[in-house]
Amino acid sequence: NAGVMQNPRHLVRRRGQEARLRCSPMKGHSHVYWYRQLPEEGLKFMVYLQKENIIDESGMPKERFSAEFPKEGPSILRIQQVVRGDSAAYFCASSDDRGFSNQPQHFGDGTRLSIL
Amino acid sequence: AQSVAQPEDQVNVAEGNPLTVKCTYSVSGNPYLFWYVQYPNRGLQFLLKYITGDNLVKGSYGFEAEFNKSQTSFHLKKPSALVSDSALYFCAVRDPYTGGGNKLTFGTGTQLKVEL
Numbered sequence: 504n505a506g507v508m509q510n511p512r513h514l515v516r517r518r519g520q521e522a523r524l525r526c527s528p529m530k531g532h533s534h535v536y537w538y539r540q541l542p543e544e545g546l547k548f549m550v551y552l553q554k555e556n557i558i559d560e561s562g563m564p565k566e567r568f569s570a571e572f573p574k575e576g577p578s579i580l581r582i583q584q585v586v587r588g589d590s591a592a593y594f595c596a597s598s599d600d601r602g603f604s605n606q607p608q609h610f611g612d613g614t615r616l617s618i619l
Numbered sequence: 620a621q622s623v624a625q626p627e628d629q630v631n632v633a634e635g636n637p638l639t640v641k642c643t644y645s646v647s648g649n650p651y652l653f654w655y656v657q658y659p660n661r662g663l664q665f666l667l668k669y670i671t672g673d674n675l676v677k678g679s680y681g682f683e684a685e686f687n688k689s690q691t692s693f694h695l696k697k698p699s700a701l702v703s704d705s706a707l708y709f710c711a712v713r714d715p716y717t718g719g720g721n722k723l724t725f726g727t728g729t730q731l732k733v734e735l
Contacts, residue, residue, distance in 0.1 A: 545725040594662055605651055605670040610662035
């Protein structure tokens with residue numbers, strides 16, 4: 504499967520724990536985007552990364568949330584000290600190397616985070 | 620700032636009848652417009668896009684959409700609906716030329732239900 508791979512598909516954490524969500528982009532893609540989908544809502548942009556660089560983090564909460572996309576390995580969305588309000592589906596998308604191109608973003612199946 | 624409105628939470632249509640899912644947008648510059656479909660517990664699948672050129676865009680699974688600049692609309696259409704088209708549909712906009720960057724802004728989604 505050459506699509507966007509996210510793991511885990513489901514993640515359960517207790518309040519105060521850390522959550523790590525992983526995303527491997529499609530082969531040949533070096534642009535990664537993270538979105539959050541709350542119940543009964545559309546997707547909200549969080550962060551846009553290229554290899555080793557954060558390009559746009561205008562949608563990221565100021566505290567507890569961080570993202571990286573290292574030179575080797577998947578992109579990681581990290582949520583520290585999780586709270587109940589962090590419960591949501593987190594989607595990763597990737598696009599090709601043409602920067603500000605008109606190519607669509609391709610989405611993974613998401614990680615559904617539940618906070619107890 | 621860019622925004623998308625999907626005025627209908629749900630659209631019901633009989634199989635074999637034409638369907639329309641409405642979308643209007645607001646951007647500062649020229650929009651890139653996209654339609655995605657989401658099935659339960661899955662990620663978003665790309666259906667079609669409008670970047671420039673012909674206002675009628677054809678996409679996957681027999682769907683098409685018409686870009687109307689004067690009405691700032693990008694309605695999704697299909698001449699003959701199938702039960703298997705039942706899913707959640709999202710319209711999205713990107714405005715890369717006036718500060719929107721590569722991020723997608725999504726509408727809140729329209730649940731399409733096709734009945735026999």
